Amino acid sequence: MALYVYKFGGTSVGSVERIKMVAEKVKKAHDLGDKIVVVVSAMSGETNRLIGLAKHMQPQPNDRELDTLVSTGEQVTMALLSMGLEELGCPARSYTGSQVKILTDSSFTKARILNIENHNIMADLNDGKVVVVAGFQGVDEDNNITTLGRGGSDTTAVALAAALKADECHIYTDVDGVYTTDPRVEPKARRLDRITFEEMLEMASLGSKVLQIRSVEFAGKYNVKLRVLSSFTQGCGTLITYEDxxxxxxxxxxxxxxxxxxxxxxxxxxxxxxxxxxxxxxxxxxxxxxxxxxxxxxxxxxxxxxxxxxxxxxxxxxxxxxxxxxxxxxxxxxxxxxxxxxxxxxxxxxxxxxxxxxxxxxxxxxxxxxxxxxxxxxxxxxxxxxxxxxxxxxxxxxxxxxxxxxxx
Amino acid sequence: MALYVYKFGGTSVGSVERIKMVAEKVKKAHDLGDKIVVVVSAMSGETNRLIGLAKHMQPQPNDRELDTLVSTGEQVTMALLSMGLEELGCPARSYTGSQVKILTDSSFTKARILNIENHNIMADLNDGKVVVVAGFQGVDEDNNITTLGRGGSDTTAVALAAALKADECHIYTDVDGVYTTDPRVEPKARRLDRITFEEMLEMASLGSKVLQIRSVEFAGKYNVKLRVLSSFTQGCGTLITYEDxxxxxxxxxxxxxxxxxxxxxxxxxxxxxxxxxxxxxxxxxxxxxxxxxxxxxxxxxxxxxxxxxxxxxxxxxxxxxxxxxxxxxxxxxxxxxxxxxxxxxxxxxxxxxxxxxxxxxxxxxxxxxxxxxxxxxxxxxxxxxxxxxxxxxxxxxxxxxxxxxxxx
Missing domain, CATH: 3.30.2130.10 (VC0802-like)
Structure with a gap:
């Protein structure tokens, strides 16, 4: 019985239909007896919609209020996914960053995670529940809502995997792994079964935008096994590990x-x-x-x-x-x-x-x-x-x- | 220098333009030296949109997740209004029900307020800030997000007014007060300057839907002076008070x-x-x-x-x-x-x-x-x-x- 953290990005949860697909996938893993924590992004387009509203109100939006605003995007997704899981007969419970609680510093719009409390989540997992967590967000010491910056849901997933000592952290995305290069440029590009953290860091920082770079650093630092997979197809993706x-x-x-x-x-x-x-x-x-x-x-x-x-x-x-x-x-x-x-x-x-x-x-x-x-x-x-x-x-x-x- | 709690409903904050109008109105009161707390509803249509998404996922949505979901509606409005106020040079700070904190029981979708902590809000008010609070929501003892049921933003406003010992609680709506009867039925209907809580209760329970009935009970119980006014026109509305x-x-x-x-x-x-x-x-x-x-x-x-x-x-x-x-x-x-x-x-x-x-x-x-x-x-x-x-x-x-x- 393993513990996995799954992360689904905006495209993977871009509509109620897709959220239902995610629920099916998660339920399957749960039915195998594994403990599953799911980290979700906002539905694709939602964060931009919210930022658009903000800029209508204030061309340079107040950072604290902007974080409070955009954090609703993930909150919506996590509640919908939990409902989808419950509908499939799979007990689930959602958590905002604040509810977890994912403590960050107070650098609004680009906060850094300081600590994650894991006892509530572990209690739910031991209780047979799937835990759904809003990515990208946390709270500072004064209970202000913070966000980790764009792509921060990957970081949430990796940080949770570290805090929960998860066996693997799966990043589900619209590609089925890390390639030797961009297949749109070189059709002969081949999916790698494994890549080291350091290589992944260099690839990511050079524009291979499969993973947010901070999450890779984090995974390397805390020895979290990271796997990049497709939300839409089967396959084992690419495992990102220590050099071996x-x-x-x-x-x-x-x-x-x-x-x-x-x-x-x-x-x-x-x-x-x-x-x-x-x-x-x-x-x-x-x-x-x-x-x-x-x-x-x-x-x-x-x-x-x-x-x-x-x-x-x-x-x-x-x-x-x-x-x-x-x-x-x-x-x-x-x-x-x-x-x-x-x-x-x-x-x-x-x-x-x-x-x-x-x-x-x-x-x-x-x-x-x-x-x-x-x-x-x-x-x-x-x-x-x-x-x-x-x-x-x-x-x-x-x-x-x-x-x-x-x-x- | 008085302390007022203003509440703006969904129609009054139905678009970014209208939220800007609300910001102007609030700023004017703030400029006069009064302390202002603003309670906001979700933008009109937003709550129904969210419930629609929920029902797509689960025909009978899980109550806890539903509350987590729909509470985002007010959170969006409060952040946007705070930005609008800041843009006008009026310092503002938003609070979710959880951040306030508005403690409720755990009856999801129809929770009752048990306690409101007022020290954060008072500190901000004394600091010259306008405080913007998400209506309709709270948290239970276990930090689960709860909602007070439809129209609960009125209840939030009255409960806050009681907790803060506000001079008056203003409910801004799309009518300019309480009328002797519905003007659509009797064009000669006249706006009342005052009405007693008991009369208002009877009027409200009989279908004069100006105020949510629970908020009127609450106002009577805690001796909060309630005033119903129009968001869109000038005027002093109708004051709801003790019999005199x-x-x-x-x-x-x-x-x-x-x-x-x-x-x-x-x-x-x-x-x-x-x-x-x-x-x-x-x-x-x-x-x-x-x-x-x-x-x-x-x-x-x-x-x-x-x-x-x-x-x-x-x-x-x-x-x-x-x-x-x-x-x-x-x-x-x-x-x-x-x-x-x-x-x-x-x-x-x-x-x-x-x-x-x-x-x-x-x-x-x-x-x-x-x-x-x-x-x-x-x-x-x-x-x-x-x-x-x-x-x-x-x-x-x-x-x-x-x-x-x-x-x-």
């Missing part, structure tokens, strides 16, 4: 890409200590997140400094940088919005030389010019012209034999 | 009517002790509420027994009574769905003879046959054929000079 020998055998697990970035370069910067701070300080002050940062070796007394930002922040970052350019007496600012970042990810590359050279050679063979390179222990990212994106992904997918079974 | 000399001067305050009843008679019942119980027991067992009950004096060894029920319950009540008729060896069962109850209400009738005779004479003059009569200390009700309703109301309105100013 079975995973080690694959050099590269997948290829991620991100179309949302833009590149900025300031050239002819006097090469003095503190220059990086002078360049990035105003960017940080403008609340713009920077992704890749590269500073080339200075050729004379000056250096070139390049970084990437989200494309939405490009105009603001450019304006800040133009000002810095004058202040630093640098040569000029160059920007490029037409870029894409393509990355190969795999824990296997740690112990294998030659991965980078295979990557660069593959791109060169296809005539793709590399504009930037950045590496981590288990990832190599390159920035290329966005027109090459599909070509780069497919060429790398083939070069690392990702369409074949995992033993390389 | 100013009110005493009017013999009759108003004429109420109720089209929702049906009449059932069982005749030729053996006139023995316990017969009323034998007749009404099965009706109560079927969970049917009975309004008027009349048993005529027996002429020989048998008696006739008549009562009224809600028209929706007529068929079920008739079936139960038919069975009882056989069991008691009574003569027959007669039913009439085409009736209406018309009542005159006024604390003044206590000390004045002749009110009943004026009523009966007026109806006789118009050729209206009276089918049943029932009286209380401050009310006389008659049941007549429903085709006479408008005629009866207008004739009585004129006979008691209700179109003229209150001094009779």
């Amino acid at each position: 020998s079975a995973v080690e055998s694959a050099l590269i697990s997948g290829i991620a890409f991100n179309r949302d970035e833009a590149k900025l370069t300031i050239s002819g910067v006097p090469d003095l200590p503190g220059v990086a701070y002078k360049i990035l300080g105003p960017i940080a002050d403008a609340n713009i997140e920077v992704d890749m940062i590269i500073q080339n070796v200075a050729d004379d007394a000056t250096t070139d400094f390049t970084f990437t930002v989200h494309r939405n922040d490009y105009a603001r970052a450019k304006a800040a940088l133009d000002k810095t350019c004058v202040e630093l007496n640098a040569k000029k600012v160059m920007g490029d919005e037409g870029i894409v970042k393509v990355s190969i990810v795999g824990v296997g590359m740690r112990s294998h030389a030659g991965i980078a050279s295979t990557m660069f050679k593959t791109l060169a063979t296809e005539g793709i010019n590399i504009k930037m390179i950045s590496t981590s222990e288990i990832k190599i990212s390159v920035v290329v012209d966005e027109k090459y994106m599909e070509l780069a992904v497919r060429a790398l997918h083939a070069a690392f034999k990702l369409d074949q079974d995992s033993a390389v | 000399s100013a009110v005493e001067s009017a013999l009759i305050s108003g004429i109420a009517f109720n089209r929702d009843e049906a009449k059932l008679t069982i005749s030729g019942v053996p006139d023995l002790p316990g017969v009323a119980y034998k007749i009404l027991g099965p009706i109560a067992d079927a969970n049917i509420e009975v309004d008027m009950i009349i048993q005529n004096v027996a002429d020989d060894a048998t008696t006739d027994f008549t009562f009224t029920v809600h028209r929706n319950d007529y068929a079920r009540a008739k079936a139960a009574l038919d069975k009882t008729c056989v069991e008691l060896n009574a003569k027959k069962v007669m039913g009439d769905e085409g009736i209406v109850k018309v009542s005159i209400v006024g604390v003044g009738m206590r000390s004045h003879a002749g009110i009943a005779s004026t009523m009966f004479k007026t109806l006789a003059t118009e050729g209206i046959n009276i089918k049943m009569i029932s009286t209380s200390e401050i009310k006389i009700s008659v049941v007549v054929d429903e085709k006479y309703m408008e005629l009866a109301v207008r004739a009585l309105h004129a006979a008691f000079k209700l179109d003229q100013d209150s001094a009779v």
